[in-house]
Amino acid sequence: xxxxxxxxxxxxxxxxxxxxxxxWSDTFELLYPDPYWREYAEPGYESGWNGLMMRGSGEVRQVxxxxxxxxxxxAGLEPGxxxxxxxxxxxxxxxxxxxxxxxxxxxGRVAVVAGGGANVILEASLERGCQTYVxxxxxxxxxxxxxxxxxxAFRRRAEEVGVAVVDATHxxxxxxxxxxxxxxxxxxxxEARFVPDGPK
Numbered sequence: 001x002x003x004x005x006x007x008x009x010x011x012x013x014x015x016x017x018x019x020x021x022x023x024w025s026d027t028f029e030l031l032y033p034d035p036y037w038r039e040y041a042e043p044g045y046e047s048g049w050n051g052l053m054m055r056g057s058g059e060v061r062q063v064x065x066x067x068x069x070x071x072x073x074x075a076g077l078e079p080g081x082x083x084x085x086x087x088x089x090x091x092x093x094x095x096x097x098x099x100x101x102x103x104x105x106x107x108g109r110v111a112v113v114a115g116g117g118a119n120v121i122l123e124a125s126l127e128r129g130c131q132t133y134v135x136x137x138x139x140x141x142x143x144x145x146x147x148x149x150x151x152x153a154f155r156r157r158a159e160e161v162g163v164a165v166v167d168a169t170h171x172x173x174x175x176x177x178x179x180x181x182x183x184x185x186x187x188x189x190x191e192a193r194f195v196p197d198g199p200k
Contacts, residue, residue: 001060001190006082007052009188016051024049024088026144031089053088056081063185063192065178067171068092070197082190084181086115086174092141097172100138100165101158107132108164114173116147122157133163136170 011017025046028037038046040054061080066073069083070090077083108131113121116137125133138158140151158165178194185192 001188003055003058003060003082006060006188010084011051014050016048019048019050022049026146027089027091030144049088060190063182063190064195065181065185065192066195066197067174067178068197073195073197076195084178084185086178091170097166097168098139100155100167102164103162104131104164110134112168112173114177115170122154122163126161126163131163132166133158134166134168134173136168136173138165138167 042052042055045051045053057080059080060082062078063082063084064073064077065084067086068090069085069088074083109129110132111121111125111128111130111134113125113133113135116135122130122133137147137151138155140147142148155165175194175196182192182194
């Protein structure tokens with residue numbers, strides 16, 4: 001399959017041109033202080049942080065999906081492999097799944113918010129009667145101050161309203177859509193596989 005055809009189809013499906021407020025510049029500066037990656041990034045990628053990040057072969061032979069594109073994953077790709085990832089950077093080690101707070105025996109109404117949804121959707125979930133909140137970054141090892149403060153604020157608010165909190169890991173909650181994407185690529189006639197690189 002031609003790379004251009006695949007990119008056009010994915011951009012339309014995910015509506016990448018409509019994405020706003022998904023700025024990864026702080027993360028990239030922290031992880032990649034030497035801006036060498038800009039030499040390889042597609043023109044305009046930095047303004048939207050979505051869509052095709054780096055152009056490889058013009059012909060896609062197979063697809064690999066992952067959550068975080070680690071060096072190990074990239075090094076293991078065969079020529080002509082299109083890498084589809086949840087995030088544009090490897091965010092590193094994960095914390096194990098853990099019950100962070102448990103103010104009651106029963107779970108009640110449960111909200112499951114994938115990835116880094118800890119401080120984003122709690123209020124909307126509370127309006128819908130949420131009593132247990134399962135997310136991917138109620139515990140974090142991230143060194144970015146705004147991420148750490150967001151997690152602290154989320155935990156304070158959850159404790160204040162008595163919501164049970166389970167951290168199912170950022171990786172763990174974002175693996176499922178990558179498995180679905182494997183099937184989507186296969187439906188397009190491409191050989192596809194998920195490449196694990198998270199906590200065991």
